[in-house]
Amino acid sequence: MRRKSALAAAATAALALVLSACGGGGGTAQQPAQSASGGAAEPAFNAGLTSVFNPSTKKGGTLKAAHSADWDSLDPGDTYYGYSFNFGRFYWRTLTMYKTGPGPEGNTVVPDLAEGLGEASDGGKTWTYKLRSGLKFEDGTPITAKDVAYAVARSFDKETFPHGPSYLNELLAWPKDFKGVYKTPDVDYSAAVEAKDDLTVVFHLNKAFSSMDYVVQMPMTAPVPKDKDTGAKYKEKVVSSGPYKFESNEIGKKFALVRNDQWDPATDPNRPALPDRIEVQLNVNADDLDNQLIAGNIHLDIPGTGMQPAALGKVLPDPALKARTDNPIIPRLWYVSVIPDNPPLDNIECRKAVMYAADRVANQTAYGGELAGGEIATNVMPPPIVGQEKFDLYASEGNKGDVAKAKEALAACGQPNGFSTTMTFRADRPREKALAEAMEQALAKVGIKLTLKGFPGSSYFSDYAGNTAYVKKNGVGLAAHGWGSDWPDGYGFMQAIVDSRTIRPAGNYNLSVKNPEVDKLIDQASAELDATARAKLWVEVDKKVMEDASILPVVWAKSLLMRGKGVTNVAYNEGQSMFDYVLLGVE
Amino acid sequence: MTAPLDVSGSAAEAHPEAVLVGAGKAIQGRSLTRIAWMRLRRDKLAMAGGITVILLILVAIFSTPIIAAFGHPPLEFHQDQIDQSTLLPKGAFGAMGGEFLLGIEPVNGRDVFSRIVAGAGISLLIGFLATILSVVIGTTLGVIAGYFGGWVDQLIGRIMDVFLAFPLLVFAIALAGVIPDKGFGLEGNSLRIAMLIFIIGFFSWPYIGRIVRGQTLSLREREFVDAARSLGARNGYILFREILPNLMAPILVYATLLIPTNILFEAGLSFLGVGINPPTPTWGGMLSEAVRFYTLPHFVIFPGLAIFITVLAFNLFGDGLRDAFDPRAH
Numbered sequence: 001m002r003r004k005s006a007l008a009a010a011a012t013a014a015l016a017l018v019l020s021a022c023g024g025g026g027g028t029a030q031q032p033a034q035s036a037s038g039g040a041a042e043p044a045f046n047a048g049l050t051s052v053f054n055p056s057t058k059k060g061g062t063l064k065a066a067h068s069a070d071w072d073s074l075d076p077g078d079t080y081y082g083y084s085f086n087f088g089r090f091y092w093r094t095l096t097m098y099k100t101g102p103g104p105e106g107n108t109v110v111p112d113l114a115e116g117l118g119e120a121s122d123g124g125k126t127w128t129y130k131l132r133s134g135l136k137f138e139d140g141t142p143i144t145a146k147d148v149a150y151a152v153a154r155s156f157d158k159e160t161f162p163h164g165p166s167y168l169n170e171l172l173a174w175p176k177d178f179k180g181v182y183k184t185p186d187v188d189y190s191a192a193v194e195a196k197d198d199l200t201v202v203f204h205l206n207k208a209f210s211s212m213d214y215v216v217q218m219p220m221t222a223p224v225p226k227d228k229d230t231g232a233k234y235k236e237k238v239v240s241s242g243p244y245k246f247e248s249n250e251i252g253k254k255f256a257l258v259r260n261d262q263w264d265p266a267t268d269p270n271r272p273a274l275p276d277r278i279e280v281q282l283n284v285n286a287d288d289l290d291n292q293l294i295a296g297n298i299h300l301d302i303p304g305t306g307m308q309p310a311a312l313g314k315v316l317p318d319p320a321l322k323a324r325t326d327n328p329i330i331p332r333l334w335y336v337s338v339i340p341d342n343p344p345l346d347n348i349e350c351r352k353a354v355m356y357a358a359d360r361v362a363n364q365t366a367y368g369g370e371l372a373g374g375e376i377a378t379n380v381m382p383p384p385i386v387g388q389e390k391f392d393l394y395a396s397e398g399n400k401g402d403v404a405k406a407k408e409a410l411a412a413c414g415q416p417n418g419f420s421t422t423m424t425f426r427a428d429r430p431r432e433k434a435l436a437e438a439m440e441q442a443l444a445k446v447g448i449k450l451t452l453k454g455f456p457g458s459s460y461f462s463d464y465a466g467n468t469a470y471v472k473k474n475g476v477g478l479a480a481h482g483w484g485s486d487w488p489d490g491y492g493f494m495q496a497i498v499d500s501r502t503i504r505p506a507g508n509y510n511l512s513v514k515n516p517e518v519d520k521l522i523d524q525a526s527a528e529l530d531a532t533a534r535a536k537l538w539v540e541v542d543k544k545v546m547e548d549a550s551i552l553p554v555v556w557a558k559s560l561l562m563r564g565k566g567v568t569n570v571a572y573n574e575g576q577s578m579f580d581y582v583l584l585g586v587e
Numbered sequence: 588m589t590a591p592l593d594v595s596g597s598a599a600e601a602h603p604e605a606v607l608v609g610a611g612k613a614i615q616g617r618s619l620t621r622i623a624w625m626r627l628r629r630d631k632l633a634m635a636g637g638i639t640v641i642l643l644i645l646v647a648i649f650s651t652p653i654i655a656a657f658g659h660p661p662l663e664f665h666q667d668q669i670d671q672s673t674l675l676p677k678g679a680f681g682a683m684g685g686e687f688l689l690g691i692e693p694v695n696g697r698d699v700f701s702r703i704v705a706g707a708g709i710s711l712l713i714g715f716l717a718t719i720l721s722v723v724i725g726t727t728l729g730v731i732a733g734y735f736g737g738w739v740d741q742l743i744g745r746i747m748d749v750f751l752a753f754p755l756l757v758f759a760i761a762l763a764g765v766i767p768d769k770g771f772g773l774e775g776n777s778l779r780i781a782m783l784i785f786i787i788g789f790f791s792w793p794y795i796g797r798i799v800r801g802q803t804l805s806l807r808e809r810e811f812v813d814a815a816r817s818l819g820a821r822n823g824y825i826l827f828r829e830i831l832p833n834l835m836a837p838i839l840v841y842a843t844l845l846i847p848t849n850i851l852f853e854a855g856l857s858f859l860g861v862g863i864n865p866p867t868p869t870w871g872g873m874l875s876e877a878v879r880f881y882t883l884p885h886f887v888i889f890p891g892l893a894i895f896i897t898v899l900a901f902n903l904f905g906d907g908l909r910d911a912f913d914p915r916a917h
Contacts, residue, residue, distance in 0.1 A: 309879050309880065310879075310881060310882055312673065313673055313880070313882045314882065316672050316673045317672075317673055361666070362664060362666060362695075365666055365694060365695070366694060366695070368674060369672055369673075370671055371672045372672075372674070427861070430876060433860075433865055433876075434695060436865065436866075437695060437865055437866040438664070438695070440865075440866055441662065441663075441664055441866075451775050451864065452865050453864055454860050454861075454864070
């Protein structure tokens, strides 16, 4: 039986390959095992996770990349996607950046434009960065601290740049009358970000903040020359500070990068800059993109979030194709918010009953299983977060849920026969729907009856699960939810989803954690300058949340990334949670 | 003399066929229904459609024993049958076989056969009840508009235009998204089903309404209506005893043709995720899940076939019915 099904699966996969070869415009998809020429590296599953796959220092060639949608914006002040932060480093440099390459070190930050990491003074309220000397824009003008400060100040204007992160808007001590460099061009913003001299940038913060080095690796600190700034139109012609510059740029269609001869490798220890040219196609159909990646017509899938379900069905059963993939755990948690707003879930024992009753394996399967979905999560912080500790307060045999303990908790809650509540999910996310169905089945076993309700993802947080009035009025008890971190430390991952003081009438991402002790620990952690002690405090936060039983972790997400054919120097970087794009080269 | 004359049977007398009845018992007269039934019986496609419809209704009514006999409970997971890395069924052809007649779903491993059988009830229920609702509203307003004419006709005609111009799908999505949990004495999915019936039925009555109005316009000029009127029959009497019985044929035909449209509409809403809440199985919902796994033919084909066969059967039967009642339309 097993054998037969394996044969059938192989036959299906072979058929799929033939189909993909047709769809992808020919190619030799039938012999994926022979793709790596020269034998520099044998393709193996997860080969790019712990070491650089197919290492090379050979320069030249064209790296062909594709994106299944449009870029949010190519402007460093107006972009908020992980792929954009990752890819942008080809044409911009920021004060710090993630250490390139594989392994846990990818989570740490190293200086980029700056000589060293930031120096905190005033108890963490002032951060000073010294720039390297000899830095130049693509037109040969030197990059100074003024250009960095200007870039930070221009990113403040969220009407002109709606996409970018707003961390620096909230962290820095902006003058009251500053409304952005375009609306109030004469207001001096040096109270927030200041160019002390040509090579010194100083940030003045509202309150002590310890993770500043992680914030300044974001592209808001990529220098922008004031005389070349065209506001919202700057994305059409970005002035490069990195190893590549724009040759052409058709917004929404494609663009091409070529070498920037003003970039001096001596000032940049992080980027090998191997290809001569980088071509990017936009708005390529996602399934077609996967097929072209498998066939080798495209080297790189820019979004870096993993292959589509259709491609997974053909890649995973085929050992040769599977050997070309990496399957990292990314800093993203899929979970269920257990909302304490309505009875009986305001009683911690009833929330614990949910924790025990949930079938973690079924939940994992709902999310796509072990490879495409993720690892069963037992606590909030995912493993790639700095200092994460794994613990399990609600362990059960084989992770299948513990009916006896759930019933005990129900009895302690005064609901021995169970209760009814509503679970929300995003109707346009099939995995969340599958999760809701799995929860309904598992909880029914202990007498908890779930009514499942799907809502459009675009208004899920504004009108439904993240709207406190709606939750109260409609008796929502559980809500499918997911969260990824902007940077891989405790603050970057946890703050937005566990700090009860962020809760507003609508648009909440923290749906269920309302614990003053958690809030106190968050304050302690974000003021702690010692990295080890800080990480420990975030683990404490994690434990408090789990004790409170207000978050039911489902999976720490994994993505399945395929290494392009003929691509050298491929390594998964934990900081980027995808392949490290600036390392890539072509054979 | 205000009391109405004894006009019972005047409708029958008005029928051309009724003349035959009156002519004597020697020649057995055939009613219109009987003639239509004879024509219908000769139409093999229509008969096949009709038999399929009856079978579908039987399946929907007896879904519980059918599932008990041939399948597994429609909500039961069988994840031991699922390959954990690809999430596809372990067995060939979606694990089709004696255990699971039509295979199992990917991810959860639920029995596709049971879910299709269980989904038949909801599809047909919504299809029928929504149609009945629109027939009731459409016939009432259509007859009134056609019979009275003048400003009544103008008013009802404009109302129909408004309803026909209404972006029904958009409205249904918006409304289905905000249906509360409780209301009108109903709860959960029964409330959702009731709301869907209301939305679909309430917005499709003008299709029936227009046809009925047109038919009434021509009927009210006929001699038997004139006769009844000249004998002093009241409007209500003429409407419901003289005109309505003559409208039964077109109403029956168009209702039969409206049912599959409504079933499709429900499937469409479920496909878009605004129909019945999961985990209750619906055909549209199954199809929308199948889209994610289009490499898995059985999962797409069977719910698709269920919708296809149902809609085709109703359409064939409805077309046959129309031809039988009105051969000139052929």
